[in-house]
Amino acid sequence: MQNGANNARRLFFPMSKKLRIVPLGGLGEIGKNMSVIELGEDAIIIDTGIMFPSNDMLGIDYIIPDFRYLLERKDLKIHGILYTHGHEDHTGATEYVVDAFRGVPIYATPLTAALLEVKLREAKLMNETTVNVFAPGDTLKVGPFRVDSYLIPHSIPDCVGFGIHTPYGLVVHSGDYKLDNTPIDGKRADYTKIAEFARKGVVLLMGDSTNAERPGWTPSESIVNAAFDAIFRQAKGRIIVATFASHISRIQQVAQLTTRYDRKLAIAGHSMTENAKTARRMGLLDIADESLINLDKINGVTPSKLVIMATGSQGEPSAVLSKLAHGQHRSMDVIAGDTVIISAHTIPGNEEGVSRTINRLFQRGADVIYDPIAPVHVSGHASQEEMRLLINLLNPKYFMPIHGELRHLKAHARLAAQQGIPPENIFICENGMVLEIDKGGMRRGERVPGGYVFVDGSGVGDIGRAVIKDREILARDGFVLVVVNVDATTGRLLGDPEIISRGFIYLRDANTLVEQIKSIVNDVIVNNGASNNGRRRERLQESLSRMLFNDTKRRPMVFSVINER
Ligand SMILES: [Zn+2]
Numbered sequence: 001m002q003n004g005a006n007n008a009r010r011l012f013f014p015m016s017k018k019l020r021i022v023p024l025g026g027l028g029e030i031g032k033n034m035s036v037i038e039l040g041e042d043a044i045i046i047d048t049g050i051m052f053p054s055n056d057m058l059g060i061d062y063i064i065p066d067f068r069y070l071l072e073r074k075d076l077k078i079h080g081i082l083y084t085h086g087h088e089d090h091t092g093a094t095e096y097v098v099d100a101f102r103g104v105p106i107y108a109t110p111l112t113a114a115l116l117e118v119k120l121r122e123a124k125l126m127n128e129t130t131v132n133v134f135a136p137g138d139t140l141k142v143g144p145f146r147v148d149s150y151l152i153p154h155s156i157p158d159c160v161g162f163g164i165h166t167p168y169g170l171v172v173h174s175g176d177y178k179l180d181n182t183p184i185d186g187k188r189a190d191y192t193k194i195a196e197f198a199r200k201g202v203v204l205l206m207g208d209s210t211n212a213e214r215p216g217w218t219p220s221e222s223i224v225n226a227a228f229d230a231i232f233r234q235a236k237g238r239i240i241v242a243t244f245a246s247h248i249s250r251i252q253q254v255a256q257l258t259t260r261y262d263r264k265l266a267i268a269g270h271s272m273t274e275n276a277k278t279a280r281r282m283g284l285l286d287i288a289d290e291s292l293i294n295l296d297k298i299n300g301v302t303p304s305k306l307v308i309m310a311t312g313s314q315g316e317p318s319a320v321l322s323k324l325a326h327g328q329h330r331s332m333d334v335i336a337g338d339t340v341i342i343s344a345h346t347i348p349g350n351e352e353g354v355s356r357t358i359n360r361l362f363q364r365g366a367d368v369i370y371d372p373i374a375p376v377h378v379s380g381h382a383s384q385e386e387m388r389l390l391i392n393l394l395n396p397k398y399f400m401p402i403h404g405e406l407r408h409l410k411a412h413a414r415l416a417a418q419q420g421i422p423p424e425n426i427f428i429c430e431n432g433m434v435l436e437i438d439k440g441g442m443r444r445g446e447r448v449p450g451g452y453v454f455v456d457g458s459g460v461g462d463i464g465r466a467v468i469k470d471r472e473i474l475a476r477d478g479f480v481l482v483v484v485n486v487d488a489t490t491g492r493l494l495g496d497p498e499i500i501s502r503g504f505i506y507l508r509d510a511n512t513l514v515e516q517i518k519s520i521v522n523d524v525i526v527n528n529g530a531s532n533n534g535r536r537r538e539r540l541q542e543s544l545s546r547m548l549f550n551d552t553k554r555r556p557m558v559f560s561v562i563n564e565r
């Protein structure tokens with residue numbers, strides 16, 4: 001998709017235009033990656049990801065970046081959304097961003113584009129954008145921007161990083177990467193392009209920090225093969241492999257072993273099935289038709305001839321593996337003799353769910369194999385030596401760690417300093433902290449919103465921190481509801497109050513507490529007989545809360561209703 005020459009003049013940005021980097025997600029957290037690169041009034045967006053909620057964000061499906069800043073910058077012309085690769089933490093929010101900026105085109109490599117199209121079609125937004133497909137290594141012309149893409153290995157095919165041309169030099173965005181020299185698909189990093197960037201001059205490197213605390217070099221995806229091979233050789237029953245729905249490289253490995261050991265492969269879970277279908281159609285996932293079997297046909301296959309790939313490596317309750325562990329899957333069960341391989345790194349915060357799933361699977365008689373037991377997973381992200389190498393190869397003037405919690409960003413910054421980047425040229429930012437480059441160099445700019453936008457079943461952004469806090473209280477201490485009937489004319493109490501509680505204390509076994517509640521009701525309604533029911537309700541709620549907290553050391557939500565009869 002190249003037609004650079006005829007428009008060369010439009011690519012010229014005068015030195016007077018300020019370059020601005022606006023990170024909107026992925027800094028200080030793992031997930032919801034999104035950055036904006038601006039030159040004067042022109043801008044491009046790189047990635048629009050989601051983040052999965054932590055345990056304490058009850059009822060939240062996922063979180064998207066807060067891109068209010070872009071909505072408010074009416075003067076800014078957004079020329080395109082560029083994607084580094086197809087993982088959810090880089091693509092998941094595409095429907096929200098496309099919906100907000102209709103008409104802005106998308107740029108992505110074939111697999112990423114295909115995965116994006118699935119999302120856009122489901123959201124009925126295909127007509128609101130144009131998906132421009134490019135091959136890794138292509139140079140893109142996005143409005144007045146010239147962007148060189150380069151291939152980089154990760155854990156999904158078709159990953160790229162970007163070199164964005166600016167009057168101050170190249171801004172290189174690493175995407176997610178590892179310098180795997182023996183990747184499953186044989187496609188190594190485009191070192192030539194990286195060297196070329198260095199020759200042209202890199203003003204800023206924005207580098208993936210996920211594994212910045214990990215010394216050494218991340219093992220190649222290929223080493224997982226040996227561990228898997230040993231398991232496949234020994235397993236007598238079915239083999240169930242759980243990994244991320246988008247981990248195409250792992251699906252490929254498992255498919256190869258399936259054929260080698262004369263088994264059939266079934267794929268469970270909507271997202272993984274869709275991803276595999278897309279990748280196969282693009283020729284990026286090689287599985288023969290005769291190796292595949294539909295999930296509803298697996299009962300006719302001898303257990304020793306079957307492999308099932310599934311989602312749920314993070315213990316997510318709605319994914320296949322967790323349903324299997326709890327005996328809740330509609331079409332299959334885990335049976336004694338099954339070997340379950342959990343081929344994924346547990347994302348911090350998910351340990352509990354993963355551990356519960358593993359225990360349940362053991363209970364059902366399966367043999368469960370996971371990372372400390374056997375090397376069935378390697379990270380898709382660079383470790384320290386690879387980070388050093390990338391910094392050395394590119395030799396950037398400024399450095400900005402991205403993709404990671406603060407500790408990862410700090411660790412990455414330390415590495416950059418050790419490689420000779422002056423500490424004053426290293427910028428650790430949080431989401432929403434703007435960086436500006438002009439003739440005078442790079443410095444911090446203003447701060448724009450960069451927080452969380454929660455998405456749950458009912459909508460986007462209408463769930464705030466307060467609602468989550470309520471859900472936390474309800475989950476932890478439950479609630480107590482007291483319904484009181486009073487005479488409308490005399491204000492006198494009619495009968496006993498009705499006390500309802502859930503998740504707090506089993507009231508039938510708590511006679512003293514019930515008596516205390518009755519006595520408080522009596523006190524507030526009879527002795528404190530304020531005429532205003534609103535006031536009485538408030539007072540009742542307060543006294544009940546105080547008593548319950550003192551007596552039970554719990555803080556249930558307390559509601560009271562006063563009916564006038
Ligand atoms: Zn990724």
Ligand SMILES: [Zn+2]
Pocket residue numbers: 033087089090176403
């Ligand atoms: Zn990522």
